[in-house]
Amino acid sequence: MTNNKKIKVGILGASGYTGSDLVRLLINHPNVDIKLLTAERKAGQTMADIFPHFIGHDLPILNKIGEIDWATVEVDVIFCALPHATSQEIIKGIFEQTSGKKQIKVIDLSADFRLRDPDTYKRWYGNDHTAIALQPRAIYGLTEYYRESVKSADLVACPGCYPTAILLALKPLLKQDLIKSEDIIIDAKSGVTGAGRSLRESNLFTEVSEAMNPYGVGHHRHMPEIEQELSVSAESAVTMSFTPHLVPMNRGELITAYVKLEENKTIEDLRKGLAVTCDKEHFMTLLKEDQMPATRMVRGSNNFVVNVYKDRIKGRAIVIAAIDNLVKGSSGQAIQNMNVMMGLDEECGLKQVALFP
Incomplete structure (x- = not known):
């Protein structure tokens, strides 16, 4: 299936390795417009200021997450490349602020929604899960095995590498x-x-x-x-x-x-x-x-x-x-899930040949 619609995308934590690789891959995705980028310590800077390989690319200035009004921001999909325990609070806030107003799909690259049992999460990550109500709707994002569930999901938890x-x-x-x-x-x-x-x-x-x-x-x-x-x-x-x-x-x-x-x-x-x-x-x-x-x-x-x-x-x-x-183990798999969620060809934007040497 092909689709010519443009998907408006936001990336939270764009100054990390997984966040920057999301940007690298999505820049040439034919169906994506990158509309929002965040980085707390790097707010106000450009991606090219932090990563010189982005010089020449027109990308949004980095913002702080707390400055974003999720009810009005123009995005369809959010990639959350934030640390464990941080993601659950941010994602809970996104869904609370947009409830009944608009539908934003969230793809989380942290561990916060991967484990189905909250007690197991607490035992291995050392803190209570603060967004337990969202856990049942989170689909484990190993695309090859949960493809049908991912299609209709609004919250996908990408596996670890x-x-x-x-x-x-x-x-x-x-x-x-x-x-x-x-x-x-x-x-x-x-x-x-x-x-x-x-x-x-x-x-x-x-x-x-x-x-x-x-x-x-x-x-x-x-x-x-x-x-x-x-x-x-x-x-x-x-x-x-x-x-x-x-x-x-x-x-x-x-x-x-x-x-x-x-x-x-x-x-x-x-x-x-x-x-x-x-x-x-x-x-x-x-x-x-x-x-x-x-x-x-x-x-x-x-x-x-x-x-x-x-x-x-x-x-x-x-x-x-x-x-x-960083690709199949993180950012590429996240984009693979986005393609499935948005009705695009699963390979779209992901046909890069491996780099050698």
């Missing part, structure tokens, strides 16, 4: 009863942009260069989100082991999952199962048998690549997948 890569790799295998739901072990690696743009000592060049380190060992906040969605496909509770690592590159994400085969299933069965899903999706690719997924294959694109290999331990398999954490 690690969950996106892991779920696209493993949900097809669990759903088709090709792998067991227990004893799933996931080793994951992400570029430094996954930690956000805030100034912190651990993200300084000399701290991350020529090094790799694990973090969030045994208690990373993406764990309940991953388990929530794997459990949906497995139709039973899933608990898995997950360890993320920070690697010295700007963007990119690679996950390696160690799984048990179901009885009488083979690597060839797993490849066929992945092919069933990948062949019908816009951005998912099952690589040739001798190809290894690598972050360079997807850098700057909304693509996901995956492959599966036989483990030397009998009855086990190794599933490896790669995405760009």
Whole structure:
């Protein structure tokens, strides 16, 4: 389906990495006009002042969120690229101020509406959810699996970057009863942009260069989100082991999952199962048998690549997948959801070929 209408878009938190990548991708989206940009500490500046790669592009001046009257602002879709716990308050205010006046669709890139259970959110994020009434209407934005629900949604919670890569790799295998739901072990690696743009000592060049380190060992906040969605496909509770690592590159994400085969299933069965899903999706690719997924294959694109290999331990398999954490793992996936919500071609504005070298 194609549509020539122009969608008026606002981006909250445009001075962060995910916010700026939303701007980068949406500038050339044929159906979008960027009408509103916010950044609290950078208010009054232009995007080109902060990010020189936007020089020459006519973009709105950055505003503070508190200065916006949501009842009168001319936007159709809001992308919320704000920190966890901040998003829920802002989004609640948007819906309260526009109730009965206009319909604004909100796409949230934080974790605030990803977890369906408020108690789970409090346990992992350390604070009460202040917009519980909105939780039932929030659709989990893994487009490939919730596409029909996303179409009619006015609030979409985009998955985290690690969950996106892991779920696209493993949900097809669990759903088709090709792998067991227990004893799933996931080793994951992400570029430094996954930690956000805030100034912190651990993200300084000399701290991350020529090094790799694990973090969030045994208690990373993406764990309940991953388990929530794997459990949906497995139709039973899933608990898995997950360890993320920070690697010295700007963007990119690679996950390696160690799984048990179901009885009488083979690597060839797993490849066929992945092919069933990948062949019908816009951005998912099952690589040739001798190809290894690598972050360079997807850098700057909304693509996901995956492959599966036989483990030397009998009855086990190794599933490896790669995405760009800022695109398919965040901003690109958010735009993919916007396209579905607004009746556009799902690929619209997202056909960028990966950057190489």
